[in-house]
Amino acid sequence: MDYFIELFFSGLTRGSIYALIALGYTMVYGIIGLINFAHGEIYMIGAFTALIVSTVLTIYGFPLLAVIVLTALAAVIWAASYGYTIERLAYRPLRSAPRLSPLISAIGMSIFLQNYVLLAQTSDFQPFPALIPEFDFMEPYAHIVGSSDLAILVVSAIVMILLTFMIKFTRTGKAMRATAQDRKMAMLVGINVDNVISITFITGSALAAIGGLLIASHIGQINFYIGFIAGIKAFTAAVLGGIGSIPGAVLGSFILGLTEAFATGYVSSDYEDVFAFSLLVLILIFKPAGLLGKATVEKV
Amino acid sequence: MLELRQIDTFYGNIQALHEIDLKIEEGEIISLIGANGAGKSTTLMSISGITPPRYGEVLFKGKPIHELSPDKIVTLGICQVPEGRHIFPELTVSENLDMGAFLRKDKKGIEDDREYLYDLFPILKQRRNQPGGNLSGGEQQMLAMSRALMAHPQLLLLDEPSMGLAPLIIKQIFEIIEKINKEQNTTIFLVEQNANLALKIADRGYVLENGKIIMHDQADKLLVNKDVQKAYLGI
Numbered sequence: 001m002d003y004f005i006e007l008f009f010s011g012l013t014r015g016s017i018y019a020l021i022a023l024g025y026t027m028v029y030g031i032i033g034l035i036n037f038a039h040g041e042i043y044m045i046g047a048f049t050a051l052i053v054s055t056v057l058t059i060y061g062f063p064l065l066a067v068i069v070l071t072a073l074a075a076v077i078w079a080a081s082y083g084y085t086i087e088r089l090a091y092r093p094l095r096s097a098p099r100l101s102p103l104i105s106a107i108g109m110s111i112f113l114q115n116y117v118l119l120a121q122t123s124d125f126q127p128f129p130a131l132i133p134e135f136d137f138m139e140p141y142a143h144i145v146g147s148s149d150l151a152i153l154v155v156s157a158i159v160m161i162l163l164t165f166m167i168k169f170t171r172t173g174k175a176m177r178a179t180a181q182d183r184k185m186a187m188l189v190g191i192n193v194d195n196v197i198s199i200t201f202i203t204g205s206a207l208a209a210i211g212g213l214l215i216a217s218h219i220g221q222i223n224f225y226i227g228f229i230a231g232i233k234a235f236t237a238a239v240l241g242g243i244g245s246i247p248g249a250v251l252g253s254f255i256l257g258l259t260e261a262f263a264t265g266y267v268s269s270d271y272e273d274v275f276a277f278s279l280l281v282l283i284l285i286f287k288p289a290g291l292l293g294k295a296t297v298e299k300v
Numbered sequence: 301m302l303e304l305r306q307i308d309t310f311y312g313n314i315q316a317l318h319e320i321d322l323k324i325e326e327g328e329i330i331s332l333i334g335a336n337g338a339g340k341s342t343t344l345m346s347i348s349g350i351t352p353p354r355y356g357e358v359l360f361k362g363k364p365i366h367e368l369s370p371d372k373i374v375t376l377g378i379c380q381v382p383e384g385r386h387i388f389p390e391l392t393v394s395e396n397l398d399m400g401a402f403l404r405k406d407k408k409g410i411e412d413d414r415e416y417l418y419d420l421f422p423i424l425k426q427r428r429n430q431p432g433g434n435l436s437g438g439e440q441q442m443l444a445m446s447r448a449l450m451a452h453p454q455l456l457l458l459d460e461p462s463m464g465l466a467p468l469i470i471k472q473i474f475e476i477i478e479k480i481n482k483e484q485n486t487t488i489f490l491v492e493q494n495a496n497l498a499l500k501i502a503d504r505g506y507v508l509e510n511g512k513i514i515m516h517d518q519a520d521k522l523l524v525n526k527d528v529q530k531a532y533l534g535i
Contacts, residue, residue: 171402178388178399185386188348190374190403190451 006144007265008258013149013218015257016156019250020211021234022241023163024083024204026249029238030180031200033099037106038086039208040231041113044224046079046209047216048117051128058129068131075209082113083205084198092194110228117224125221132217148218159210160250163203167246172199180244236280242293251291255279301326301487302347302378302455307356307366309339309346316342317353318511324455329481329488331498331519333532334508340491341383343508344457347489348380349373360455375403377454383463383491385444389433393424396432396443400450410450417446420476438469445473449480455487456480462494470494474501495532499523507532 021043028036053074057067090109094102132148167173179186179196187193215230216222233256241252256276263275283291302324309317317339324330334340345351347358349370358366365373379400388396397417401410418425421442427435432443441461448456458477462470478501480486492498499505502519507528515528522528 174391174395174398175402177391181388181390182386184350185382185388186399187350187370188374188380188382188386189399189447190371191399192369192371 002144003265007261009145009149009153010265011258011261012254013152013257014260015237015254016152017211017215017230018234018237018257019253020156020159020207020214021230022238022249022253023160023246024208025235025238026241026243026246027176027200027204030244030246031176032091032095032102032197034091034102035106035235035243036086036091036201036204037103037231038090038109038113039204040227040229040234041110041117042079042083042086042205042227043208043212043230044117044222044227045082045113046075046205046212047128047222047226048121049078049209050075050131050213050216051126051222054129054131064131064133071131072210072213075213076206079209079212080202080205083201083208087198087201092197110231114224114228121224123223123225125223128216128220128222130217130220131213146218148214152214152218155210155214159207163207164246166203172196176200233276236276239290240280240283242287242290245290245292245294248290248292255291301361302489303359304343304347305357305359307346307353307358309342309351309353311342311351316351316511317346319356320346320508320511320513322506322513322516324487324489326454326487327481327485328503329477329490329501331490331492331495331502331505332508333492333495333498333505333528335532336493338508339511340493340508341459342511344380344382344459344489344491347373347378347457371403374451377452378457379448379451379453379455380457381441381444381448381459381461383459385437385440387432387435387440387443387447390431392429393432393435393443394428396447397424397450400447403451413450413452417449420479421446438465438473441465441469441473442476445476449484449486453486455489457489457491459491460493461490462492462497470497477501495528496523 021039024039025036028034050071054067054071057070086109090105091102094105132151135147138145138147138150167176175186175191175196179191179193183193234253237253237256238249240256241248259279260272260276263272304320304322306319306321307317308315308319320343332340332343342351346353349368352366357364360376360378365376388399391399397414404410423439424443424446427439432440435443461473474497477488477490481488490498490502499519499522505517505519505522506513507515
């Protein structure tokens, strides 16, 4: 039973990280109908920013709490500015181009960012300091749930609640929903749609950076390629849940995370991807729009 | 109040409007009539900045606005109810009204206006917590107009408010249009295929054909004009 619970929590942890990344995919898709393939790279850049900042701060002898807070802030701000810049440089000029053009631009951006980090940081795995300490109160349960698992679950839950609140109740959130539902009408009620799109990229990137920071500290090493793998998985989760749907992205991520965790635990870690993608194929056969997605008709 | 001077609007390489000249004075109801594809909606979209004209100018209170972005044009007090209503389908009725007041900061005034509109259209009050997409066509038209009025426009652009609605609802909508014009002193630019209705409530009318203004006159004179009767009034 303990083993089952352990796997369950490990699945939830993975799911939370996927969700933090998948939200960025789904929000951007919801608003401009683009799969932002460079999104995984934002997550990777968030992790590298965290590595650099936390190392420097630790060398200067900052207390752990200060290191965590400043590192998180730096990663979020840096990644968000990347997200913003990518949209301005690679997607906005193509706003009225055929749909394939920004998609190719996104893939190009992804390759560019990977190689740019590869040049700067080499392809070796860099050790990442464990930012999250072992909590004393977790000791009796340490064989089931690690402290960093708990931290990941709690932080992601808080972030997702804040995001939900923002989208549901704030002026910006309403503008985002309105823009996603009817962009032309959003312009006609006086929403600056370009700003809304920028805010969407910034928010999505900030979430991915938090994910990057958490997982890097959990696993303890990063390299330039982590964004690609995590990005593909999170994208899968977003599609599974119904791309464009925010609750869908979270649901899809948890389903994917749990499937992988159980497949790894009961079968073999070699098969985790087989199970994950078989599940995707199965769900898409029966629900082509994803679990919570709406079947949309392409409008002319 | 609003003046279009020699505007040419294009979709890609296709020219939709040819040298449109048009003038709207404060407090007027102006109707623009014409057949399908004549360029009526394009005229409104050119004013709102969604498809800005390539040549010519749009002046609002004497100042050029044709290079401003759509949200800036709304800020100046020009609101549009586009063809097909464009209700935000997953926002509730009340949230749709909030979007209309997106640029306003006066909470008290927004609430007062919401109540005023709920009085004007009681059905919207009943349905205030339902998603806009669940409303019937007539209700959506009422919501679309209410949403535009939430912005306190000085100039209201209405694109085919009668489209797809039952005669009784159309009558109700047109009564409200006149009421808004009189009570709130909102200038109205009405685009309609239903020329008879549109000219009856208008002060002046313009006739658009193949992207060109071919006629303009007092509305009552257009109603008795032989050519207009033959082409647009089915008499």
